[in-house]
Amino acid sequence: xxxxxxxxxxxxxxxxxxxxxxxxxxxxxxxxxxxxxxxxxxxxxxxxxxxxxxxxxxxxxxxxxxxxxxxxxxxxxxxxxxxxxxxxxxxxxxxxxxxxxxxxxxxxxxxxxxxxxxxxxxxxxxxxxxxxxxxxxxxxxxxxxxxxxxxxxxxxxxxxxxxxxxxxxxxxxxxxxxxxxxxxxxxxxxxxxxxxxxxxxxxxxxxxxxxxxxxxxxxxxxxxxxxxxxxxxxxxxxxxxxxxxxxxxxxxxxxxxxxxxxxxxxxxxxxxxxxxxxxxxxxxxxxxxxxxxxxxxxxxxxxxxxxxxxxxxxxxxxxxxxxxxxxxxxxxxxxxxxxxxxxxxxxxxxxxxxxxxxxxxxxxxxxxxxxxxxxxxxxxxxxxxxxxxxxxxxxxxxxxxxxxxxxxxxxxxxxxxxxxxxxxxxxxxxxxxxxxxxxxxxxxxxxxxxxxxxxxxxxxxxxxxxxxxxxxxxxxxxxxxxxxxxxxxxxxxxxxxxxxxxxxxxxxxxxxxxxxxxxxxxxxxx
Numbered sequence: 001x002x003x004x005x006x007x008x009x010x011x012x013x014x015x016x017x018x019x020x021x022x023x024x025x026x027x028x029x030x031x032x033x034x035x036x037x038x039x040x041x042x043x044x045x046x047x048x049x050x051x052x053x054x055x056x057x058x059x060x061x062x063x064x065x066x067x068x069x070x071x072x073x074x075x076x077x078x079x080x081x082x083x084x085x086x087x088x089x090x091x092x093x094x095x096x097x098x099x100x101x102x103x104x105x106x107x108x109x110x111x112x113x114x115x116x117x118x119x120x121x122x123x124x125x126x127x128x129x130x131x132x133x134x135x136x137x138x139x140x141x142x143x144x145x146x147x148x149x150x151x152x153x154x155x156x157x158x159x160x161x162x163x164x165x166x167x168x169x170x171x172x173x174x175x176x177x178x179x180x181x182x183x184x185x186x187x188x189x190x191x192x193x194x195x196x197x198x199x200x201x202x203x204x205x206x207x208x209x210x211x212x213x214x215x216x217x218x219x220x221x222x223x224x225x226x227x228x229x230x231x232x233x234x235x236x237x238x239x240x241x242x243x244x245x246x247x248x249x250x251x252x253x254x255x256x257x258x259x260x261x262x263x264x265x266x267x268x269x270x271x272x273x274x275x276x277x278x279x280x281x282x283x284x285x286x287x288x289x290x291x292x293x294x295x296x297x298x299x300x301x302x303x304x305x306x307x308x309x310x311x312x313x314x315x316x317x318x319x320x321x322x323x324x325x326x327x328x329x330x331x332x333x334x335x336x337x338x339x340x341x342x343x344x345x346x347x348x349x350x351x352x353x354x355x356x357x358x359x360x361x362x363x364x365x366x367x368x369x370x371x372x373x374x375x376x377x378x379x380x381x382x383x384x385x386x387x388x389x390x391x392x393x394x395x396x397x398x399x400x401x402x403x404x405x406x407x408x409x410x411x412x413x414x415x416x417x418x419x420x421x422x423x424x425x426x427x428x429x430x431x432x433x434x435x436x437x438x439x440x441x442x443x444x445x446x447x448x449x450x451x452x453x454x455x456x457x458x459x460x461x462x463x464x465x466x467x468x469x470x471x472x473x474x475x476x477x478x479x480x481x482x483x484x485x486x487x488x489x490x491x492x493x494x495x496x497x498x499x500x501x502x503x504x505x506x507x508x509x510x511x512x513x514x515x516x517x518x519x520x521x522x523x524x525x526x
Contacts, residue, residue: 145189252274322510399474
């Protein structure tokens, strides 16, 4: 008889598992190699997610150019290409290196130049609203991840054949619509395959996948420099298609989702497949089946959840305090989104190497997440959020000030300030997500977080247009980025501090906690 499983099968006095997490902890082990490989494969979707999010940094950038003769008019108008005759200047590389030069958009308005990437974020916004509940209802986590990656891969490949800016923008919209749920599905699926103890650490794997994808872009773009922008889309689409095949045949569905949908036999099969126990123990299936029969499916937490973001929004709006908090966190997230998505897109506007700039930006995610991970229990939520947004705002405005100075070359200093601003935006968003979790009770918490993330993406919708306008006047990019994140960050002043407070489950509990806090404050003042 297998020694490790003896207590599972013979201890009749032990209490039955009371939840699905107890089943994982008691019968399967909290974390094994099979679970690690599953989580790693699922989290790898972040690589392709990041590539499509920031690929326009290189494909939609405005290439450098030079005068073709010594005509004085060219040199006098060196900063304004649009008033020069076409014979007086030429691109430094082939016109096919960017959509701007290939389709002659160098003199187009900022709306047209920023339209493709804005369309991408509009697609993310709509996709997040339309697809957000499918992973919980009919499709499940695995199928939703597979479908999202497949739509993203196919639209990426079709983008290669775009004949003009309008078709290109439509395909970018479809691309954004498809990838909208990749991050959420990957995070939920990977964490639902492990026990409670490892969920936080497994969740970080998704971050490393996203960082790796962002970091791979400047390398691919550098190798592709001087070649068509379409090749970059080919290089990112083919691996995504291969990844879709791997997801389809090797990734397991979430056993928790299968269980709450009433598909217990499939859930048991998945658990046995990823179980960190000796394969010679043939009785483990029976042990798991017995544990399932004792689980309280009738309990509220184990019922299929048919409540979606639209029904819970009604609950949030009906309570004045909840609406006030939601409005504040969404306003802050919008300002953060302008900087988080806008800064990488504006790298071509700096006087620095774009490939190194993008690589440094990708690496900034690492210290931002480490600070959140190790200092989250020591930092005041409200003060940290105000501090990070203020730091990001000041750094961004200083970039605008430096670009208006006509003395010397401040490229390295501009990059340093840009990295500080981007790091601050990453840290501020991490802190705001934790803050939002603690500000809202369990019954509306997921919806509040979803709305905050949608506000972040909404900032991404406007940032490409602002970046395009900033190529002529930095105030419309770096100047507005800084003012927006700093001023909107002040909305946190009206929010209560939550560090060390208990999480509530219902709206009534949250209101009672607020009343107790106000009484305590009043007594201290008195």
